[in-house]
Amino acid sequence: MRVMDRPAAQASSLAGERSSLVRADLAQLLKLSGPVVLARLGIMTMGLTDAVVVGRYSAQQLGYHALGWAPTSVMLTAVVGLLTGIQVMTARAIGEGRRHETGAVLRRGLVYAFWVSLASTVLLALAGPPFLHVIGLEPDLADGATRALLVFSLSLTSYGVSVAASFWLEGLARPGPAAWAMWAANVVNLGLVLLFVPGTFGLPAMGAVGAAWGTFGARTFLALALLAYIALMPEARALGVFRKPARDRAAEAEQRRIGYGAGISNFLEVSAFASMNVIAGWIGGLAVAAWAIVLNLAAIVFMVPLGLATGAAVLVGRAYGARDPAGVHRAGAISFAVTAVFGVIVSLAVWPAAGLISAGYTRDAATIALAAPALALSCLFFLPDALQVVAAQALRARGDVWLPTYTHLASYIAVMMPLAWWLAIPMKLGIDGIVWAVIVASLVSCALLLGRFWLLSRRTL
Template structure:
């Protein structure tokens, strides 16, 4: 990356970084989409079981991944300020930290998974599929977190195409593994929805191996001697990374967990048909959300690079470009969702009752996605400034003190039923977007005064 002056050059640099991230995010989500599509073809219980399992896993994954996202911000600012010699140690310490976090997650799952599923009072079939889906997936947690560090190391330098190549190469493996483990092809056992967990875990190992290979293959990355030049684990460095990463991780956790909590509440309050319809609508709208999420990640890189180089006006220009661009793209996507909502649902299931209910969920999703695009972009800008603590508080308040309670009350005590939960999501995301916008004005003003 290099600092540029004109708006045209900034647009070019931003798009150069953005499009590989977007392809990467869509490819990553395609793996989850394949899990859902193939599981749905086995049966409604398998679709619901994978939905519950995914809903328990995704907040954990996104939260930990958010902690490791600190690597992107740290590397981008080190490069922007010309301190490349500090990068190797920072990445190595993050690898140690990722291992520690992975072991913590696995050990916690041993003690907590069964009680959580029992508490939800699911049907025996759905409970069984959810439990064993997560057991299979747990085999890939360690490589996933290590690969996340390397991905953030690549992205922080603007090498987003490397991550894209790795992920795109992994997708076919994921499809074939799902085809094998779910339906019993290639001599593998037919595990139904459970097989999606084992297929995903195997794919995570493939992604890690590709990522390690690239650190030795690309000359610019090889220069840092990752996996060659080792340093002792340093709690001081971990503390610095956690001070940035934990608020990011918690903010992402609070956002992603509202969708998971809604899924869990669906399982406790409504029928298997409702769970399946909710999962269908959530799965496809999340695919579209990969666009503003990618914009958010690109914003963290270019804003962090600009702030590290003391170019605050450039950071502001990147922020406006990304945030308004994300909202505009989702507005166009809303039209597509409205007119093709039932056709989209039929991609997942042939159950007419599930399709009709999923179409109704998608209509509500059209509204919340605009707020989601705004809050995602604004958070990306704030992370570029290393401003993470106030956004964390804003996220917690918006999602957990406003969104979830409102959604539950609407679902439990009004005629809206399950749709009330989605209205609560919309309210929480809207409040978060407003809070992040106000915070960004303060942070930008403060940064200008420090010049």
């Protein structure tokens, strides 16, 4: 009897061990992701603040703001993607027991962030205005958007530096300070936009341009706050923050390589979404304002899975650095499950409240009438869009850098862009046609990326 009980006891012990590991990884995911989600929501709250203040000041100025932000967002998110290597390499170093070398990752990342962001600022300022004037927009829309874009471009450098600093802290599993700094920057932004947009205390009303100047001030504050925090960390010297590292070309190349895949993915995905602003512009000025409401709310929702993606990347990266295939698979599966639960809950919450949410952005009845049904329809892509970003980060953390890029190329460039034009313009579905294209593209991307992670989980590291 005892001999027969031994396998059962062993099976029970293994099941208990697996259950314990799942609970530990789930707790770690939530611990890592919670502050990151707060930080990412802080990013979008800044955009939401701008959209609400500008939209309630003028629907026309909201259109300028949305179109000026569209090319800026492409450059900004490409820069963020290029810096992803900081987060992944920091987590890997921790997993491999090389904590003292993480300062070298930060120093390389800050230099890289400065030059990449500065180049992006120059490129956007030179190429952005001509682009807005040759894509078929009404001249007034193009002129108003150009003025906002030029100010937006000035904040790219400080934002790139802040991203490098926050990614390093997240890789160290210390995302809290970045979250607090982001929300402090929101307070700065709110004060500035209330001052500049409507023209307070005798200042001229600046509309969309005033919101862009508020963003510049807030991002400068954010970069300085994060750098000051890192410099004052008690363990900064032990981590190598103040020690000039020996030149390691292999580590530099790997850090950039990880970022190349994420940077190109971000560029493709955000370019595709920015092109939706252009298609909305072809429909008309009110359509641009309505799409801005849909996109802004969707982007706020997206910040939660983006935070979960960071937690997933850190957990998968640590397991990958420790050469633990079971840990890699477990971290991915837990991350996907939590993301799916969030996607379902937020979809069910937004759908019945679409009209109220739209009315919160603007008083213009015509804009609300366009935005509300499109916002309700957008609930169909919240779940697949959330899953695809978490799956993409999990794949990059386990060394599969380029497949997510190819997937985003196929889904958002090859599928979403032409489908959105066809549904919105020839088929005359308007903003709803754009939303249907996003739904289809998100489903395609989600299926491909989850399938890839499942296939790789069947292989040894």
